[in-house]
Amino acid sequence: MSIFLPNYINKIIIFLIILFIVSCAETKDPSQNLLKIERFEKVFYESNISSIDRVIEMYPLFFPSNFSDEIWVRRLNDPIQREIYNEILYQYDDITSLQIQITKFFKNNDEYFDSIQKPRLITVNTDVDYRNRIILADSILLIGLDNYLGFDHRFYEGIPNYIKEDLNQENIISDIASQYAKKLIPSSEDYTFLDKIIYHGKVLYYKDIILDEVPEKFKIGYSQKKINWAIENEYFVWTYFIENEILFDPDNKLNSRFINNAPFSKFYLENDKDSSEMIGKFIGWQIVKSFMKNNKISFKEMIALKPIDIYNKSKYKPKK
Numbered sequence: 460m461s462i463f464l465p466n467y468i469n470k471i472i473i474f475l476i477i478l479f480i481v482s483c484a485e486t487k488d489p490s491q492n493l494l495k496i497e498r499f500e501k502v503f504y505e506s507n508i509s510s511i512d513r514v515i516e517m518y519p520l521f522f523p524s525n526f527s528d529e530i531w532v533r534r535l536n537d538p539i540q541r542e543i544y545n546e547i548l549y550q551y552d553d554i555t556s557l558q559i560q561i562t563k564f565f566k567n568n569d570e571y572f573d574s575i576q577k578p579r580l581i582t583v584n585t586d587v588d589y590r591n592r593i594i595l596a597d598s599i600l601l602i603g604l605d606n607y608l609g610f611d612h613r614f615y616e617g618i619p620n621y622i623k624e625d626l627n628q629e630n631i632i633s634d635i636a637s638q639y640a641k642k643l644i645p646s647s648e649d650y651t652f653l654d655k656i657i658y659h660g661k662v663l664y665y666k667d668i669i670l671d672e673v674p675e676k677f678k679i680g681y682s683q684k685k686i687n688w689a690i691e692n693e694y695f696v697w698t699y700f701i702e703n704e705i706l707f708d709p710d711n712k713l714n715s716r717f718i719n720n721a722p723f724s725k726f727y728l729e730n731d732k733d734s735s736e737m738i739g740k741f742i743g744w745q746i747v748k749s750f751m752k753n754n755k756i757s758f759k760e761m762i763a764l765k766p767i768d769i770y771n772k773s774k775y776k777p778k779k
Contacts, residue, residue, distance in 0.1 A: 493558040494565065496580040500604070504544040504584075508532055520599070521583075543584055546614065547604045550628070554582070560632045567669045571759060572643055587614055589622060593631075595638040607631050621722050621736055625680045632670060633677045640665045644762050652713045653706045656743030657766035659718065663744040664751065668758055679744070680720070685735040693745065693777040696738050699726060706770075713739070749775040 499518055506514045511531055515522045522531065534540055551557075565577060578600040585591065585603035592606035607630060608614060610623045618626075625634075640662040649655050666678040676686040689696075700706055705713060716725040717739035723731050724738040735741070750773035751761060761769070 494562045494577065494580060496554060496558055496561070496582060499581050500544055500547055500584040504535065504541065506535065511535065540584070543586070543605050543614070546608055547584060550608055551604050557631060561635065564632055564635065564669060568639065589618065589626060593634040593638050600635065602631065619722065621720060624682050629677050630680070633666060633673060636666050636670055637662065647766055650709050651707045652739065653770060654766045655714070655718060656739040657746060657769055658743070659740040660743030660747035661762050663740065664747045679737065679740060681735060688733070689735045689738060689741045694779050696742060697777050700742070745777065746770060746773050746775045749773040
């Protein structure tokens with residue numbers, strides 16, 4: 460005997476089936492389909508004298524042939540190296556969240572640069588070499604986890620605060636994006652100060668579209684206090700650049716004053732120490748944002764433009 464249901468009941472049943480399928484898709488395990496990250500520091504420090512040859516065979520790039528195995532065995536048993544490794548393991552035993560971030564980064568990046576080859580991802584212990592905390596070389600991306608243990612970690616005692624501000628887990632994905640920006644965004648001749656800050660503005664705008672969920676302070680490498688200062692003093696900084704005819708000045712000394720990482724920017728005023736460093740990058744970022752807001756143009760078209768063209772069409776005018 461057949462049962463005939465009213466049409467509206469059939470529609471409700473179909474709707475519920477579709478809703479169930481969608482909900483299943485949305486609750487899919489996020490750990491699936493993630494890019495693999497090799498844990499070299501784990502493989503190395505969990506090995507021993509009898510298995511070190513196997514580690515060398517797996518990762519020959521970390522073991523120059525002109526060094527004997529004895530060197531690596533000593534490092535394996537070095538108490539300081541062990542302490543660094545233990546701290547890495549304490550904070551990064553599970554790196555699923557980092558895998559999710561990196562996988563999303565490459566997915567977003569592919570929407571604009573589909574020819575980029577996925578690198579071999581390897582975490583390492585760098586002996587707190589914060590100047591080289593992320594290394595992108597050919598098809599390998601190295602992540603020095605010991606450089607991201609947190610601002611107030613005891614390993615970072617003696618390192619200036621303006622550098623320690625970037626040694627947090629939240630900075631990893633931004634630092635990775637910086638390395639790719641160098642490869643993907645054409646650099647101009649960088650003759651004038653304006654050329655330089657707009658190039659950096661392109662890099663930061665790249666982070667805006669690729670790292671859409673990352674707060675702005677991590678994209679540029681500021682503390683919350685410094686990003687607040689930059690926003691609140693944008694008009695003052697811009698006025699200073701205009702009145703002192705800095706924009707079209709080719710003097711490279713301006714780099715250390717307003718572009719390079721430093722304790723603060725140098726206006727040669729009494730309250731310089733209260734300012735945010737790299738303020739030229741911040742201003743370049745705002746110019747590029749204004750350009751993209753006021754022009755119908757794609758991101759890839761924008762990064763190919765000359766800085767002067769971006770500036771002239773940006774309609775940039777910070778509020779008092």
